[in-house]
Amino acid sequence: xxxxxxxxxxxxNKVYVKNIRDFDLTDIFESGQCxxxxxxxxxxxxxxxxxxxxxxxxxxxxxxLDNTNIDEFINIWFNYFDLGTDYAMIxxxxxxxxxxxxxxxxxxxxxxxxxxxWEAIISFIISANxxxxxxxxxxxxxxxxxxxxxxxxxxxxxxxxxxxxxxSIPLEQIKKCGTGYRCKYITEASRMIIKEEVNLxxxxxxxxxxxxxxxxxxxxxxxxxxxxxxxxxxxKFDVFPIDVWVKRVMEELYFSKETSMNEIKDFAKSQFGLLxxxxxxxxxxxxxxxxxGVRKG
DNA sequence: TTGCAGGGGTCAA
DNA sequence: TTGACCCCTGCA
Numbered sequence: 163x164x165x166x167x168x169x170x171x172x173x174x175n176k177v178y179v180k181n182i183r184d185f186d187l188t189d190i191f192e193s194g195q196c197x198x199x200x201x202x203x204x205x206x207x208x209x210x211x212x213x214x215x216x217x218x219x220x221x222x223x224x225x226x227l228d229n230t231n232i233d234e235f236i237n238i239w240f241n242y243f244d245l246g247t248d249y250a251m252i253x254x255x256x257x258x259x260x261x262x263x264x265x266x267x268x269x270x271x272x273x274x275x276x277x278x279x280w281e282a283i284i285s286f287i288i289s290a291n292x293x294x295x296x297x298x299x300x301x302x303x304x305x306x307x308x309x310x311x312x313x314x315x316x317x318x319x320x321x322x323x324x325x326x327x328x329x330s331i332p333l334e335q336i337k338k339c340g341t342g343y344r345c346k347y348i349t350e351a352s353r354m355i356i357k358e359e360v361n362l363x364x365x366x367x368x369x370x371x372x373x374x375x376x377x378x379x380x381x382x383x384x385x386x387x388x389x390x391x392x393x394x395x396x397x398k399f400d401v402f403p404i405d406v407w408v409k410r411v412m413e414e415l416y417f418s419k420e421t422s423m424n425e426i427k428d429f430a431k432s433q434f435g436l437l438x439x440x441x442x443x444x445x446x447x448x449x450x451x452x453x454x455g456v457r458k459g
Numbered sequence: 460t461t462g463c464a465g466g467g468g469t470c471a472a
Numbered sequence: 473t474t475g476a477c478c479c480c481t482g483c484a
Contacts, residue, residue: 290468296480342478347469384469406467 165236166246172232179225179235184249186271187220193272193447195394197285197298198305198322208314210305212238212278215312215319229314244273244396252440259433261415262441265448272443276396279362280355281322286390287347287382296340303339304328328352347382354380370398385423399439402430410455411445 163170169180187207191199199209206219206228216239217228227239240246253270257263284304289297301322308327309320328336329352337345354360360380365373370392377388389403404412404423412426413419434441449455 287469291477292467293480296467296478299480340479343476344469344478382469386468 163232166240168245170232170235175229175231177227177230177232177235177239179227179245180223182220182223182225182245184253184271185220185225185243185273186269187218189269189271189447190243190273190275193269193443194294194450195390195443196275196277197289197294197301208319210312210319210321211242211275213310213321214238215314217314241276241396244276247273249273252437256434256437256441256444262434262444265444268451269444269447272440272447274396274399274439274443275394277394278322279365279391279395279397280325282391282395283351283355283377283380283383284322284328284348286387286394287351287380288341288344289390290344290382290384290387292344300340304336304341307335307339325352325355329356344382347380351380351382365392366397370400373398374401393439393442400431400436402427402434402438402442404442405446407446407449407455408442411449414455 167181171178171180187205188201191201191207191209196209196211198211199207201207202217204219206217208215208217214230214234216230219226219228227235230239249272253266257266285297285301288300292300302320305320305322306318308323308331312319312321328348331349333345333349336348339345341348355362360376365376368376373392374385374388377383377391378385383391386403386405389401392398392401393403402408404426409421409423409426412429413421416429417425430438430441
């Protein structure tokens with residue numbers, strides 16, 4: 163069948179999607195936006211998202227999703243992988259800037275995943291003052307302890323726990339998952355969300371600044387984490403999360419000097435506008451893959 | 460083997 | 473504005 167420009171076909175529990183462009187699994191999964199996808203020895207990725215475990219591989223313009231069906235593709239994965247967005251157009255617009263053009267050339271297959279908002283909130287609270295391998299380990303542990311077990315090809319996988327579950331877990335048990343001092347943020351944020359002390363339902367309707375401020379009511383959520391939550395849950399695309407990598411790459415490529423967060427933020431807003439989030443993602447991936455700004459001993 | 464430096468945002472003083 | 477927070481990795 164044809165679905166929004168893609169040829170989609172199901173065989174057994176696999177979905178084949180043709181006409182895929184501007185899509186590279188490594189660019190997508192290793193660009194710091196998600197923590198639950200793991201590269202397999204055959205080059206495919208297996209991950210848990212949206213309460214499901216799937217395996218995904220690509221071959222030219224063909225995408226193969228294993229352990230799912232057409233209904234789920236249309237209702238879940240099409241949106242999750244942002245297949246309705248024209249990345250060729252985004253890249254063309256951003257490439258008018260020569261520095262961006264080079265960054266895009268190195269990570270041209272990036273897509274911004276539209277991840278579950280609740281999971282994004284907890285994941286990026288954990289991400290603060292932390293590195294990617296440890297973040298992945300902590301989230302895996304939390305899921306294994308409090309999520310629902312699933313089986314795929316003989317291995318166990320676990321869903322990300324619901325807010326009702328996580329908010330009822332004693333602090334000490336959250337801490338045992340390796341969260342460290344962040345455990346109280348997770349517990350308290352869960353409680354506030356359950357009690358609707360922050361309004362998640364209308365975040366998408368708010369002005370971006372208002373949405374950021376709303377999220378920053380949650381403990382453990384500062385400006386950077388709020389930006390990440392909005393961007394990687396597909397809620398707002400004009401944010402520009404500045405972590406150490408983005409700061410370094412901006413200082414090195416655009417400013418040639420040490421620069422304040424505010425100056426970088428203002429510059430990104432004026433330079434990239436509504437596409438700031440996409441620009442950030444290309445720059446982050448570029449900075450990390452080239453180790454830009456890392457002092458070599 | 461042990462220990463120490465480095466990495467990484469938010470909070471509270 | 474600055475120090476404390478937690479744990480993993482890499483390297484003497």
